[in-house]
Amino acid sequence: MRAQTNLVALVLSLALLTGATVIGVTFADAALADADRDPIDRHVVTTVADRLVAADAPTTVRANALNATAVENLSASRIEALAPPAEDAAIRITLDGEPIVARGAPGGGATIRRSVVVVSHSEPVHRTINLSRDSTVRVPRGVGRATVAVDTGPNTTLRTVHASGRVVLYDGAGLETNTTVHLSRYGPTTIRVDPGTNATGRVAVTYRQPRTESRTLTVTANA
Amino acid sequence: MPRGQLSLSVVEAAVGVLLVMGVATGFAVGVTAPPSSTPQLDALAHDTATVLGSEPTDRARTPRLVALARSNRSFAQVRTSTRERIEELLPPDVAFRVRTPWGALGYPHPPTTPVGSATVPTRYGSVTIRVWYG
Numbered sequence: 001m002r003a004q005t006n007l008v009a010l011v012l013s014l015a016l017l018t019g020a021t022v023i024g025v026t027f028a029d030a031a032l033a034d035a036d037r038d039p040i041d042r043h044v045v046t047t048v049a050d051r052l053v054a055a056d057a058p059t060t061v062r063a064n065a066l067n068a069t070a071v072e073n074l075s076a077s078r079i080e081a082l083a084p085p086a087e088d089a090a091i092r093i094t095l096d097g098e099p100i101v102a103r104g105a106p107g108g109g110a111t112i113r114r115s116v117v118v119v120s121h122s123e124p125v126h127r128t129i130n131l132s133r134d135s136t137v138r139v140p141r142g143v144g145r146a147t148v149a150v151d152t153g154p155n156t157t158l159r160t161v162h163a164s165g166r167v168v169l170y171d172g173a174g175l176e177t178n179t180t181v182h183l184s185r186y187g188p189t190t191i192r193v194d195p196g197t198n199a200t201g202r203v204a205v206t207y208r209q210p211r212t213e214s215r216t217l218t219v220t221a222n223a
Numbered sequence: 224m225p226r227g228q229l230s231l232s233v234v235e236a237a238v239g240v241l242l243v244m245g246v247a248t249g250f251a252v253g254v255t256a257p258p259s260s261t262p263q264l265d266a267l268a269h270d271t272a273t274v275l276g277s278e279p280t281d282r283a284r285t286p287r288l289v290a291l292a293r294s295n296r297s298f299a300q301v302r303t304s305t306r307e308r309i310e311e312l313l314p315p316d317v318a319f320r321v322r323t324p325w326g327a328l329g330y331p332h333p334p335t336t337p338v339g340s341a342t343v344p345t346r347y348g349s350v351t352i353r354v355w356y357g
Contacts, residue, residue, distance in 0.1 A: 006230060013236030013239075016236045016239075021243050027247040028246075028247060046262075065274075117278075212278075214311045
């Protein structure tokens, strides 16, 4: 009689234990499936997007401001040179839905969106200061740099060029130069020279007016 | 069998179940939560802050972000244009709120949604940009 009671208890225990194991393994499997989250795809898209909008990237003029010409010339191999993790990955980069780089079909991969501005430059604008008549020229807001070419006539010495009161060019022996000077983008700049009386010659100021447009950069990749 | 004792096999089984359940709980708790949308939102908030911090406004000779923080008057001046600018910058499905020392602009944010944020210090105080899927 005793042996039979033990047998029932044993069967019951085995059933309980098997049930618990099945439930436990199901839990573990679900948890592991949840934890699988394509880290490689995510790594590729974040790296490519970060490198594309970085301040020191060849595609930008400053952080988050893409250079329109550089963007037009982008290709999959340039993306690889910029962000090595993108090697051998199917990748698609679009600006407001317009494709700029596409290689393969990154259907089920990871996607990241970034807000950027695209800066395109106008044709160069030439302004001239005729030293015998005037001494200033105004550069509009948003222009970050300008080329100043000093070409003085005989008996004229031009020592300094000011931009909004700041000295940007100076030569004690007299300027005769063609250089790029950096200006503040945050307001209009007045470029001023002090030619003195009876001066002749000219100072040519050349700049490009930038135009910015907001865009959404989307990078999709499937490694 | 009037000894009032549990069968030894049942006790063993109970210990076994406890052990297996303990391991299962370890899996359920120990594995980190599935990926959230916060890194993407953080990136968008940072992008917005970067663009606002390197762009001139129509009047002030400072970046828009500084104009927002400088004074009550300057905040009121750039408030509307900043709102339009951010709406232009962010994808259409993303809502935002900007907090400055002089007040906030944008939408009130729902209490439970994941939010990405970026805080930029300026010499007049910090400006915080928060974005979420709206």
